[in-house]
Structure formats: structure tokens, C-alpha cells
Amino acid sequence: MSLITPVILSGGSGTRLWPLSRTGRPKQLLSLTSEETMLQLTASRAPVSEGYAAPVVVANAAHVEMIEEQLTAGGLEQALLILEPAGRNTAPAIAAAALAVDRDALMLVMPSDHVIRDVAAFRAAIAAATPLAEQGWLITFGITPDGPETGYGYIQRGEELSPGVARVRNFVEKPDRATAEQYLAGGDYSWNGGIFLFAAGAYLDALGTHAPDILAAVQRSMEGATREGHRLYPNRHDFAASPSQAIDYAVMEKAERVAVVPVEMGWSDVGSWDALHAISDTDEAGNAHHGEVFAIDTERCLIRSEGPVVAAVGVSDLIVIATPDAVLIMPRGESQEVKRAVAALQKDGHITLDRAL
Template identity: 90%
Template sequence: MSLITPVILSGGSGTRLWPLSRTGKPKQLLSLTSDETMLQLTAERAPSSEGYAPPVVVANAAHAAMIEEQLGAIGIDDALLILEPAGRNTAPAIAAAALALDRDAIMLVMPSDHVIRDVPAFRAAIAAAKPLVEQGWLITFGITPDGPETGYGYIQRGDELVPGVARVHHFVEKPDRATAEQYLAEGNYSWNGGIFLFGAGAYLDALGKHAPAILAAVERAMQSAEREGDRLYPNPHDFAASPSQAIDYAVMEKADRVAVVPVEMGWSDVGSWDALHAISDMDDAGNAQHGEVFAIDTQRCLIRSEGPVVAAVGVSDLIVIATPDAVLIMPRGESQEVKRAIAALQKDGHITLDRAV
């Protein structure tokens, strides 16, 4: 085993960041935290200049042209795009990537829409994990918690295998607050960030043992896949026949040789407008602004405009997101409630759910 292949999962729809993120252009294809998009930032964490192989991107076929354009803009023109005919969650998506590689390839599986501010710390964690991967271990990266977060799953660490890497004792579901506080007090729990490192063969073997229906369906889909240049289209009928399961449930919680690398690397899944506000640069009044915004006597707001001028006067603790065709206004701290707006729009079949801004 030598070069590590980045496998970037880009199949999500990202409706929690509506109205900016849409089915037609989800959050990984947006510039949310810098001038570069989240997909571009993800790809740049594992560049060829650092000894990584060309990336594999597993994505929605509708986004292929945008992905190629964005990767080309940062000098990546040799990525393989595996274009899913239907979303079947992460276990089948990763299986498709593994089947497209040699069995002895090392896969660095990364969601395309996460923030990692300390990339050197991330690369150091990868280096610590690689020797165990070469011995057949499946590695997950555990995020060092900075509070009793109830929105993430947790990983309980067991015995240390080598410095900086521990056997996974237990995966646990999203806890209530009291349980999350207990995890923090005990000190041997990490957030489950959904980033993995393992050999393609080791993953396929574990999948065949613990979720054989997924492996069988994806194998059939890949055997009859159609290729157009750097685009690979799995057979739609066979791929859709796969059970829809996350890698955690299908493999990681059941396999024997699973380890975790706890790492503090400035991570966020940017899963809500509140999360974006928390990691954004703010003015002295706690406001995070983007676009043509005038904040007057305004405190602790996230105000973002993708077109119209937004003037906020004498308000506090608001989220205001303006696009050319939609405006979202809601209290800070309650941004998960955007799902209520999404539900109302879905009921009406509203075009702003799909149309890219």
C-alpha cells in the first residue's frame, strides 16, 4: 500500500441551509466559509503535492458538470466521478468507490461539506492511522468535543493500540444533554465526524460479512457500469436495489478491527445556519455578514445576502438569509427549525427547493 486515494462523498442535498442550499446546488458546491467552495476545500486537504492519489468523487449525476468545473478551477482534472443514479446512503456509495479501485488501495473517505480549519492536524492523524490500516484495520476519526453536543453521535474509545490511535469500544447514538455532559466528564468520548481511512479490500470484506445485500447489489451495478471519460455511471436498476444504509450501521459498528484517532482540528459539519454563524468571522457586535449588508445597532446576527441589499436596524439574535428569489428570517438558536419552512414549501411543490441560486 502506498498512495492514499481521497474518496469525497458529495451526494447530499443540504436543505438545512435553505434558501442558499438547494437540491440543484447543495451546500458542498457553495462558498460558505471562504472564496472556495466546500468541495474545493475538501479536495485541497489531500492534494497530489502531499502524495495523495487522484480523488474519487461519489455524487449525484445532476451535479457532475458543476463538480468537474469546480475541481478544474483548483487544478484537479484527473478525478474519477462515480455518479449515483439514486441516493442509497454512505455504505453503498463507499462500496462503489472501493470497487472502482484496487483492493490494496487506501481510501480516505471524507464528506464534501465539512469544515476542517487545522489541516496539518488532520494530516498528522492520517499519518498516525496509516500503519494500522496497512494491517487491515478500519479507522474512523473522532472529533474532540468542545461541548455537550446532542446533535452528533459519539465514539467511546477503548485501549490504545499505538500512540494516538485507540480501539473503538462502542459507537453511541445522539445523546440527550445529560448523557452528553457525562461523556464529556468521562473524557474518553469523541464526536463521530464521518471521516474514515481503510483499505478498499478490508472495507469490501467487512461489508460482505455484515451487509452482504449491499455488496451484492453494488457489485452488480459496478460490473455493468457505463463509462464516459472520467465519469462512471453504475447500473441504475442494480444500484437502486441496494439497501440504503450508513457505513456506521452497515460496517463500523459491527466489524472487529475498528479503531479511532481522536483529533482536534477545527471541525464543523456546518449543519445549520447557527453552526455557520459560530465559525464565521464576526464584527465587534457579534454579527457575521456576507454580501451587501448594513447592520445598524444590530447584535449577534448572521446576515447574508446573495443579491439584494439587506439593512438591519435595531435587531439582535436573528438569522437573515436573502437570495434573489427567497428570504429566510428566524431567531438565532433555532435554525434547525428551517425544516418547518422546507415542509411547507414541499407541500406546495415550490420551485425554490430545487432551483439553484
């Protein structure tokens, strides 16, 4: 069996963290929780120095220069970049990576924009999963819930297959709060964090069985790919012909040999400004600061500036995000509502949705 190959999915261009995250520079290319960007932190969890193969990064072609710059800064000039000509969700993206490596290569699939605080726990979970992945099982990593979260899908565990690894009994959609509370009380559910380990050939075989249209389109696109150094460009027409589907729906919910490794590793998908506040260091008043910020008689706020001085006086439970060309102010606890601001800007065709800072 060859080395484990990290496959980093960096095709996202969401705006849930607007005005900092934009289509021109999405969240995975930002430094949100440390000096390193989220992409660099993701790559550092499975480094060549620890025996992993050089990573494969599947990314939006529009971001290639920024990605190369960040990978080079992290000593990963040898990473293969598969540059999607169109977004087709995770099942086709992972298929492209699987077709670019040996069939027996184990692929550790990771989103590029998640936080994992306890990397040692993550690596222990990978070690527990590896023997079954070598036997052809498709492994997902289940995040130990810390509350009745309604924003994630859940994975129900069945019988134990080996120490720390269980057969998946069921994948379930995002629940309402009462159902989520039942899942927590039952103790046999994990959050679906979208991190996987499997052999490339096992994934391609499962995809051919359960989503053959995706496999056929991606195969054609990779057969017609062009290469420039470490950049690989799948054929635009063929890749765009693939159905757009997540790996969960295309493969994981349908395949027979699917297992889950529950792991508590300080995980967050940083899917909102509230989520960032929750994992950030705070002062004695519960404020999380970044940039030149003065918080006076202020409590429980997330205040971040990428340029202008921000002075907050006598306020509480606010999110304040300032960039050189935009300011967002909203109540804490309602940060998902940033989509309303984004919708208004989209209607106006506003440049701050696309312009990279």
C-alpha cells in the same frame, strides 16, 4: 501499499441551509466559509502535491457539470466521478469507490461539506492512522468535543493500539444533554464525524460479512457500469436494488478491528445557519456578514445576502438570509426549524427548493 486515495462523498442534496442550499445546488457546491466551495476545500486537504492519489468523487449524477467545473478550477481534472443513479446512503457509495480502486489502496473517506480549520492536525491524524490501516484496521477519526452536543453520535475509546490511535469500545447514538455531559466528563468520547481511513479490500470484506446484500448489489452495478471519460455510471437498476444504509450501521459498529484517532482540528459539519455563525468571523457586535449588508445598532446576527441590499436596524440574535428569489428570517438558536419552512414550501411545490442560484 499504494498512495492514499481521497474518496469524497458528494451525494447530499439537503436543505438545512435553505434558501442558499437547494437540491439543484447543495451546500457542498457553495462558497460558505471562503472563496472556494466546500467541495474544493475538501479536495485541497489531500492534494496530489502532498503525495495523495487523484480523488474519487461519489456524487449525485444531477450535479456532475457543477462538480466537474469546480474540480477543474482546482486542478483536479483527473478525478474519477462515480455518479450515483439513486441515493443509497454512505455504505453503498463507499463500496462503489472501493470497487473502483485496487484492493490494497488506502481510502481516505471524507464528506464533501465539512469544515476543517486545522488541516495540519488532520494530516497528522492521518499519519498516525496509516500504519494500522495498512494492517487491515478500519479507522475512524473522532472529533474532540467542545461541548455536550446532542446532535452527533459519539465514539467511546478503548485501549491504545499505537500512539494516538485507540480501539473503538463503542459507538453510541445521539444522546440527551445529561448523557452528553457525562461523556464529556468521562474524557474518553469523541464525536463521530464520518471521516474514515481503510484499505479498499478490508472495507469490502467487512461489508461482505456484515451487509452482503449491499456488496452484491453494488458489485453488480459496477460490473454493469458505463464510462464516459472520467465519469463512471453504475448500472441504475442494480445500484437502486442495494439497501440504503450508513457505513456506521452496515460495517463500523459490527466489525472487529475498528479503531479511532481522536483529533482536534477545528471541525464543523456546518449543519445549520447557527453552526455557520459559530465558525464565521464576526464584528465587534458579534455579527457575521456576507454580501451588501448594513447592520445598525444590531447585535449577534448572521446576515447574508446573495444579491439585494440588507439593512438591519435595532435587531439582535437573528438569522437573515437573502437570495434573489427568497428571504429567510428566524431567531438565532432555532435554525434547525428551517425544516418547517422547507416543509411548507414542499407542500406548495415551490420552485425555490430546487432551482439553483
